[in-house]
Amino acid sequence: MKYTALALALLTMTLEAGAAPDREAEPGFGERPGESSVAVDANRVGQVAGVIEDADGRRRAVMYAQGRVTELGTLGGSDSYTTAINASGVVTGSAQNAEGRWRAFIYTPGQGMRGLDTLGGNSSHGLAINQLGQVAGHADVANGDFHAMVFDGAQMRDLGTLGGKTSYATSINNSGQVVGTAQNAQGYRRAFLYQPGEGIVELPSLGGRVSSAAAINDAGVIAGTAETADRRMHAFVYDGKTMIDLGAKIGHGTNTYATGINAAGHVVGSVTAQGFAPLTFVYREGKISVHPREAGLYLTNKINDSGLVVGAKFSGQRLQAFGVDEVAPVKETSPWDWAVRAVLLAAAGFMLVKMQRRASASMFPSGSVRVVSHNFVR
Template identity: 55%
Template sequence: MLKISLLPLALALSLCSAGAAAKVQQLPGFAANSKEASIAVDINANGQVAAVIEDEDGKQRAVLYDKGVLELGTLGGSDSYTKGINDDGVVVGSAQDGKGHWRAFLVRKGERMRDLGTLGGGSSYGTAVNASGQAAGFADTADGYFRAFVLDAQGRMVDLGTLGGNISYASGINNSGVVVGTAALPDGYRRAFIHRPGAGMTDLGTLGGRSSAATGVNDAGMVVGASEMPNRRWHAFLHDGSKMVDLGALIGYGNSYATGINAAGHVVGTILIGDERRSFVYRDGKMAVHQAGKGLYLTNAINDEEIVAGATYLSKRYAAATMRSDMVPVVPKGHREFMGMMTMAVGTAVALMLLRRRYRGIALARY
């Protein structure tokens, strides 16, 4: 493992904790090589960040930021990327093995990367980890289909099944072992699901469209993700345990996707308006939208200390960065009426795109 000495990460986090007037903070060291791109994927309560660096040739490296940059290596192949981190600094993600297969991994700082295996096929992808180190993700089965998995007490993969179709993907897990993700129906459309230990998989429905996808869950069982609408647009949602709340309606335009939630139920996500991207934070019943270039260009996670992790986009390059969830957005010209309103208060292919590209680290910026 290669350790690169940097300014303490705590310095960057302290700079963006001065209150609502704080600015987006690029994490130390990310600007060292202008030919590389980087994205902060997840952040824990201690300010440790799971991230991905991509070089100019497209090679991806899983890294942990904790008072410096620690490259986590691979499982014998050339590439790796992270997807989550728990408060003990255990990182989950995917890495190539010597045969070029992607394999889900867990790794603790200072220890070797652990291959989590598969469900009988050649590949697996780790997507989330809880406080006890229990991982979730998806893996190939012997018949070639991806299935959502969770690790049991012995560290073995358990196939979580589907909603009647052939495919499922897990994307989040809470400290009670509740897993969320997306699973195929018999007709091939895909739905957000929640899987509770001993209770099986439940379809969370949609906001009126054909498909939905879940991306995260907190310990209260609140689920976030995105749902197709009747007009085929996509809206971010928050499922409060009984119903799906349309967060996209509070934004009022574009396609929106919720990507993270913290213990307080605060939600972060991304808005796509043609080729333009904005980020949003939903907290305490209010929606704040950050214009491209004035907030994080994309968001991936929010921790319980209200730090949002993601990336900026400067000089045609993604750079890992953080911001406070209560940072005051800069109102775009011509959109003041939208901001007043907001602060008051996929087809199958699209669903697969939302999931698969989200699992590809840097590729999230391209979905």
């Protein structure tokens, strides 16, 4: 049986506890009954950063490495959580200090947790880390707003906004390029790219009002989510020249959200349809696929360079950390999946009818038929 790195971690914990393993590894980080867990990121060797939350909502940052789960502690307060891990197993996230203030942190195995400063306000949050140990995220400024920031190992840099009040960074590559989301002068949040020494620039849109960038790889390829002209949310991938609408490849009537990208440019995220639980999607080699419910994740976070997709499954009344392979296994389709496919097929049929109507309308002489453009595909 082939297990992903995270599933192997969970299987190892089962064996160490003396229990006979099931055919499939149990989800979770070995948390206590009533607690939930989420895997937020994984590196190429299968080290995983995550979080455990108890019944009272208290969060504890954790890391899986070399067959064991380690709780990372706090900065003197009660709570902490992780958000990213680099190839060397260095983790970032945020933890409360003794005053109850949130501070971005860097956790290095063998050295422990180091708290970072703010941009003049009360708190900071680390959301991404590269191989150089540079951290991107956001921090409060003196007036109480928050701005995207980069900590380069010595100082914290304010990346500014797109003319509005707030911004936050979500990913940083090994060249120091940063992506995230910033308010513009009209108050809309838009995806941005920061180039060292050049400042931030707004990324192209999909015709809607808002957008956000979730991840960037070392080739500078960006994954994110943007509103379309018809007010849907669609995942996208942008290589600096071409904007690819991934949501349009799945179908009308769904929303898609990109959450991660790896070195090969494979993008992961979630597909949602009204009345259905989220499904995991993977975009690779120009094609997009949706994992069946049993083979995917309820919460999809990141993909590592080995093709491990991490997040959480929904078990009973709680989330439990888990990882799946980017290539979904061929399994018998459940009624739930048939229902989702029916929605997508109906949407495809709807689009086909509209295209046929448009083609028919174009056959009539100008002025003989009034065509209302907003009834047709743009």
